[in-house]
Amino acid sequence: MAQRQVHYPRYVGNYELHQKLGAGYSGAIFCARHVHTNDWVALKLQPVDEACPTNRYERAFYPAIQGGEGIPTLYASGIQGPWDYLVIDLLGSSLDSLHRTKKTDVWDLRSVCCVAQQVISRLEWMHTRGVLHRDIQLGNCVLGLPPNDKTIYMIDFGFSKFFIDQRTKRHIPDSKEPRDFIGNYWFSSVRVHCRNQVPSRRDDLEAVALMLIHMLTPGGLHWTRNGVPKTDEAHERLMYEKRTARPEDLCRGLPPPFEEFLRYCRRLNFTDRPDYEQWIEEFRNLAEEHGFPGDPAFIWPPPNPEPMAQPTVRAQAAPVRKQTGELEGVLTGLANMQLGERQVLGVRDNLVNRDSNTPPKDGKKPAKPKKAAGPKQGQEVINLVSDDESAHDENAHARMTPHGGVRFSKAQRLAQLAREVEAATDNATLGRLVRQFAQVMEENRSRMLTKEGFAVLDALRKQLADPSVFITPIRTARPRGSGASAAQDGSAVVAERETRNGKLNKLWRLGQDVRKAGSNEQLARLVLEFGAVIDRSSGRTVTKDGFGFLAGLAGRLEALA
Numbered sequence: 001m002a003q004r005q006v007h008y009p010r011y012v013g014n015y016e017l018h019q020k021l022g023a024g025y026s027g028a029i030f031c032a033r034h035v036h037t038n039d040w041v042a043l044k045l046q047p048v049d050e051a052c053p054t055n056r057y058e059r060a061f062y063p064a065i066q067g068g069e070g071i072p073t074l075y076a077s078g079i080q081g082p083w084d085y086l087v088i089d090l091l092g093s094s095l096d097s098l099h100r101t102k103k104t105d106v107w108d109l110r111s112v113c114c115v116a117q118q119v120i121s122r123l124e125w126m127h128t129r130g131v132l133h134r135d136i137q138l139g140n141c142v143l144g145l146p147p148n149d150k151t152i153y154m155i156d157f158g159f160s161k162f163f164i165d166q167r168t169k170r171h172i173p174d175s176k177e178p179r180d181f182i183g184n185y186w187f188s189s190v191r192v193h194c195r196n197q198v199p200s201r202r203d204d205l206e207a208v209a210l211m212l213i214h215m216l217t218p219g220g221l222h223w224t225r226n227g228v229p230k231t232d233e234a235h236e237r238l239m240y241e242k243r244t245a246r247p248e249d250l251c252r253g254l255p256p257p258f259e260e261f262l263r264y265c266r267r268l269n270f271t272d273r274p275d276y277e278q279w280i281e282e283f284r285n286l287a288e289e290h291g292f293p294g295d296p297a298f299i300w301p302p303p304n305p306e307p308m309a310q311p312t313v314r315a316q317a318a319p320v321r322k323q324t325g326e327l328e329g330v331l332t333g334l335a336n337m338q339l340g341e342r343q344v345l346g347v348r349d350n351l352v353n354r355d356s357n358t359p360p361k362d363g364k365k366p367a368k369p370k371k372a373a374g375p376k377q378g379q380e381v382i383n384l385v386s387d388d389e390s391a392h393d394e395n396a397h398a399r400m401t402p403h404g405g406v407r408f409s410k411a412q413r414l415a416q417l418a419r420e421v422e423a424a425t426d427n428a429t430l431g432r433l434v435r436q437f438a439q440v441m442e443e444n445r446s447r448m449l450t451k452e453g454f455a456v457l458d459a460l461r462k463q464l465a466d467p468s469v470f471i472t473p474i475r476t477a478r479p480r481g482s483g484a485s486a487a488q489d490g491s492a493v494v495a496e497r498e499t500r501n502g503k504l505n506k507l508w509r510l511g512q513d514v515r516k517a518g519s520n521e522q523l524a525r526l527v528l529e530f531g532a533v534i535d536r537s538s539g540r541t542v543t544k545d546g547f548g549f550l551a552g553l554a555g556r557l558e559a560l561a
C-alpha cells in the first residue's frame, strides 16, 4: 500500500532533527540535537490537526509525573507551524524491539523478574501522582542510554488519565455508563477491555501481569497470535478468548507468583491501592529462589539466562477455548502477519471522546468515536510453539549451592511436604509436618501462601476428614489437663477481645478454636476455614495469627496422637 509522503521540518524550536527513531499511530519520533548545547534528545512530532492529539494529552501529564525514576524528563513542548512537539530524554531500545532480536521464543526468567519489579515500581510512582498509564505494553517500556541502560523507562502517556480528580482531589467514581475502550488489545485488563469498565490502578497492574505472562509464553498469550483484529468479529473473538482464559491455564508451567499476581489484580476493588511493595518483593524473591540476583537492574543481553541446574521456565501451551476452524484462522493469521515497528496497538480513535479527567481539547466538540480501531502498521511474527515441560517436575526449582549441596526452593519444599502429608499414617507425623510447613513459610521472605502451600493444607484437610486413610486408629480424646484450662483461659481472652474490638480477627479466633478441637474432623473443618481466610485476604500472606494457628494445630495433632 502506498505510504503518504510526510515532509518533516529540519528544525523545531532550538532542535535540529536527525534520524527517525520510530513512528506511532499518529506521529513520529526523532533523535534531535540542541543547536546551542549539543545535547541529544528525542523529539515527538505530531500534526496539530491530528484527530487524536496524543502529544497534547501527554504534555498535560508530564508535569505531574516528572522526577520519578524511569520517567523521561520533558525539556520543551509546544506548537510550531503545523506541528505539535514534545522534547524528552533520548532513550534506547524498547522491550518490544529487544524481543524481536531474541533467538528464543520466550524471555528468560531473570529478565522478566527485573521487568516486573521495575514496571510495578514505575506504576507505583505514577499512581502516587494520581495518573494511570493505561497503555502498558512492551513497546512502551524502553531502556535508558548508558549510564542508565539498566533502567526501564515508561513512555507514551497519550492514553494516560488522572484517576484522582484534579479539582476535588478524590478518586474518580466508578460508573456503569457505556464507554469506549481506550487501551491496547493485548494487555488491557479484562474489566476495561471486555467489560467496558472505568479503569483504575488495578487495571494498570493487571496489564503488567498479562505482559509478564506473555513474555514467558511460547508464541505469547494466545489472543495475541492472530495479530491485530481487523474486523469487529475478530475483535469480538479476541475479547472472548481473553475474557474466558483462566489464570491457571495461562500460567501453567510458570512459577506460582505469576498466577497469584494476576488473581490478585483481579481481586482488587475499584479504588484499592495495590500493594506495590509486596509484589516487587515477590518478584525479587522469585529471582533469588531461581538462583539469580534479586537486584532489579535489567541487564541485556541476559548475563546467564538460566542457571545450570534449572530448566527453562516457560508457560505450557494453554488450552484455548476455540470455535471450530479457529486454529486454522490462527495459522492463517500468522502466515499473513508482517514484520513491523510495533507489536501492540491501542485504540486511539476513542481518545477523541475522552472524559472530563483528560486534558482539555481546546473546547472542540469531540468527534464521534469509531467502534474498534483499525490496525496500525506492522506486526511481529510470533511462532506457535508447544511445550510439554512438567510444572510438577520435582527438581524444577532445585539449585546447586556454592558448596555443591542442593538447595530446594520454597515451592519444592512445600510440594514435598504435601506428598508427605498424603503419606502420613498418624497424628504425630501430621503434627511434625505442620511444624515443618510453618517453618518453611517462616523462613521464606515471602509469607504468601502459594499454590503449593494450599496443596499442603488441602492434603492435611483430606487426611483429617477421612480417618480411614490412617493405618492406626485415630484417637479423638477431649483436650486434657492444661489444654482444658488453656481453652478456658482462651475463652476469657476471646470475650475480652470481643468487647474491646467489637469484631474478632478471624485468624486469631481460629487459633483459639484449634487449641480446643477434640477430633480430627473438627481440625479438618478448621484447616478448611484457615485456607479460605488466607485465600480471601488480599495478599494471601500468613500473618502472625496465621502462624499461631499452625502452632496450635501442630500441638493439637500431637495431643490427639
Ligand SMILES: Nc1ncnc2c1ncn2[C@@H]1O[C@H](COP(=O)(O)OP(=O)(O)OP(=O)(O)O)[C@@H](O)[C@H]1O
Pocket: 021, 022, 023, 024, 025, 026, 027, 028, 029, 042, 054, 072, 088, 089, 090, 091, 092, 093, 094, 139, 140, 142, 155, 156, 158, 342, 346
Ligand atoms: N524517548 C525516546 N527515545 C528513543 N526512542 C523512543 C523514545 N520514545 C519513543 N521511542 C521509540 O518510538 C516508538 C514510538 O514511541 P511512542 O509510543 O511514544 O509514540 P506514539 O506516537 O505515542 O506511538 P503509538 O501511537 O504507537 O503508541 C517507541 O516504541 C520507541 O521505540
